[in-house]
Ligand SMILES: *Cc1c(COP(=O)(O)O)cnc(C)c1O
């Protein structure tokens with residue numbers, strides 16, 4: 157099975173382009189990567205993955221950011237605004253409070269547009285150029301649209317974003333708007349937006365840059381590579397576990413792919429692969445349901461709700477890639493309440509780290525897994541925080557303290573402070 161940790165390095169098919177090709181994860185059909193626009197398998201509609209004739213070792217990586225990992229990507233460079241190389245913060249108080257051997261926060265909110273989506277877009281927009289398309293599109297809970305708008309306009313292409321009306325945080329719409337995307341507000345949830353944009357893409361109206369697009373996940377692999385290198389530098393060992401929020405399960409799939417490729421290259425022992433641990437909001441937890449039930453497929457949830465709008469998704473398109481990732485690495489998936497998410501957002505804020513609600517799901521999930529004894533105190537853990545606090549100023553203000561009105565004189569302010 158191509159998605160197993162024990163999979164061996166495949167031979168390049170005749171239609172490989174410079175050692176790069178696409179392969180269906182269901183039926184193993186292969187395709188030339190850049191001859192035609194294609195998102196899924198022509199034969200069976202299965203998800204595609206990018207394959208390489210040569211896989212790099214750690215020694216092959218040089219430079220900073222996503223393109224440090226060019227040897228693990230389809231191109232040497234892309235349409236870039238210096239994405240990646242995000243901080244792997246120490247959080248000593250939170251680490252002690254959660255009670256693990258080591259806890260680090262990989263803060264993807266520190267990317268150029270404030271979320272990890274930039275890592276996928278720098279590669280995806282480069283591929284769009286290769287294909288010669290001129291209009292890019294995505295459905296989005298917000299951050300994908302911000303990244304697509306920024307990278308699309310930097311690449312000189314038109315961008316179209318479909319957003320669920322009333323369910324996208326203010327910062328994200330502002331970004332898409334200023335970077336010049338045409339914003340279509342859909343009277344429906346994210347999953348409805350994705351259905352429509354997939355149909356538009358199928359009809360040739362635009363090039364799709366949702367995480368269904370296998371090239372975006374290539375860029376997102378670099379999160380995993382940075383975490384491994386960071387832990388190795390600081391602890392002399394890779395993390396035992398990586399905890400991450402799950403929406404469409406693109407990151408879960410991408411990190412798993414990064415690790416599989418390192419195993420195939422002989423750079424990582426299958427036993428040392430970090431346990432991929434997904435966290436969803438209780439109101440939008442179809443992946444958790446599938447993991448708990450041992451199901452091979454995820455059941456689509458038609459009604460989803462959570463204040464973590466970035467993961468308000470009922471039909472995670474990358475589930476067929478992510479479920480094996482969670483299982484093969486010995487990880488798990490867990491659902492957390494919106495209250496626990498907000499508490500975790502405050503915990504991170506106390507350590508000086510500002511994240512949007514969906515991001516805090518990782519820390520909330522880790523706390524719950526510690527409480528349930530599923531994570532033990534000897535583990536070294538990385539929690540992924542996916543987006544910046546300023547993405548959702550309303551949620552931040554609601555979770556924080558209120559401004560206090562004071563008179564415009566020093567005496568009055570002192571009196572207020574003593575009161
Ligand atoms: C897109 C996004 C997610 C979901 O990531 P997936 O890779 O789709 O699981 C989580 N958090 C934030 C802030 C996001 O923007």
Ligand SMILES: [Zn+2]
Pocket residue numbers: 180181182183184185197198199200201202
């Ligand atoms: Zn197929």
